[in-house]
Amino acid sequence: MRIALLTDAWRPQVNGVVTALTALVAELERAGHEVLVIHPGLFVTVPCPTYREIRLAAAPLPGVARRLQRFAPDAVHIATEGSVGLAGWLYCRLRRWRFTTSFHTRFPEYINARWPLIPVGLGYRVLNRFHRRGVRTLVSTPPMVDFLSDQGFARLALWRRGVDTRLFRPVEPAALDLPRPVFMYFGRVAPEKNVEAFLDLELPGSKLVVGDGPARAALERRHPDVHFAGMHLGEDLVRHICAADCMVFPSRTDTLGLVLMEAMACGVPVAAYPVTGPMQVVQPHVTGVLDEDLRAAALAAVELDGQAGIAYARANGWAASAAEFAAQLALARPRSHGSNTLALEISR
Structure with a gap:
């Protein structure tokens, strides 16, 4: 399967979303899928307000459109709700392409922690408008499925995350010379x-x-x-x-x-x-x-x-997680295939 993955969280950022998506892409490619990652590093970027270490793509829609058109994916997955994700969302809507999304971060609570006057409920209403246009929103845990359902989200599906046991394993500890424990x-x-x-x-x-x-x-x-x-x-x-x-x-x-x-x-x-x-x-x-x-x-x-x-x-490695992700995308694909595979009306 040819998979286009659009994300605002990618290297050199260091966070759980980047870790998860990097491991996912590696396992998908190991399983024989072809993956195109569209990320902020491909565009001119500006610093994220209040978090200058994170760079956001500036006006990425033309570049996103060109890359998606050339790649002709079998499946489009929009992982984040930033400028890259929004550009992919707009392009898919304009072309009437089907796409899936995933929910990684409780941004309404994060924004409320910085600006308490912005209510959490408003944030979830905005996010719901973004995700409800996808044919499926992938969520990491059953309680998050329940939580988002309570916020009005629909067409939720489970995509459990894994851990990279090739990297994270018992090794000789760093010599820190700190009192224990x-x-x-x-x-x-x-x-x-x-x-x-x-x-x-x-x-x-x-x-x-x-x-x-x-x-x-x-x-x-x-x-x-x-x-x-x-x-x-x-x-x-x-x-x-x-x-x-x-x-x-x-x-x-x-x-x-x-x-x-x-x-x-x-x-x-x-x-x-x-x-x-x-x-x-x-x-x-x-x-x-x-x-x-x-x-x-x-x-x-x-x-x-x-x-x-x-x-x-x-027992919970990334290979199983990537297989579950690919299965969810395959279920979201249209029944007929061809050069215009994705150019179908999005399910309401």
Whole structure:
């Protein structure tokens, strides 16, 4: 199958969506599919407001149209709701091409965290207008399907995410020379990640933050006792994860929490709130602990055997996730094929 994937989240950005889509493309190609990724790096970009590290494509519609026309895909998947995704949405609507979308990020809560006067409900109404034109919206967990249904979303389908066990595995830990136990957060350091809820906890040993983002400088000033290691990638990141005794995930808004699966794959138990994302990947008191008292969760999780997390991760790799994704796209394709395969009226 020839798949066009349109996304505003792509390298060199570092976040869970980029990680997921990069792994997805690799597995799809490994399975014999041909994938065209249309991303901001192909266009002139401008910095994202309040998050200058992220670049958004400026006026990408002509370039998106040319690439889609040349590629003549069997399936179009719009992964994000930014300028690239919107350009693909507009082109497919103009050409009456069928397309699928996926829901990765609870942007209404993220926007409300920065600008409280913008109501969360308004954000979901806007997103619903975007996604409802697709023939199917792929969602990572059953609770997210239920949540989005309550927000008025329709034609939702499950696409479970995986973890890259080729990269994330037990290795020799980084030599950090920190008092143990080491409680770690890794990921984007931004207001919506609620990192300060972790940093405010009274815990024994040390707190370690691996990652970067707009909230890092302020958090470093307020928490001089915390070790901020900055951004680490690839094998270096894996070595830092393996140096921790527990991964603490304070976010309440993540749709999945891919970093939890990555920590477990390295043999590190996790602690988190009992919210949508963590509830789907954490086996309570086996691979981690979920509790509204995050301190209690962290203290209990650090006592768990990390081998259970390794076994869970190995059973939930990206090959199975990519196969599920391809199957959903195949179901969304028209029954007849040919040079105009996608040029059919979008299902209402």
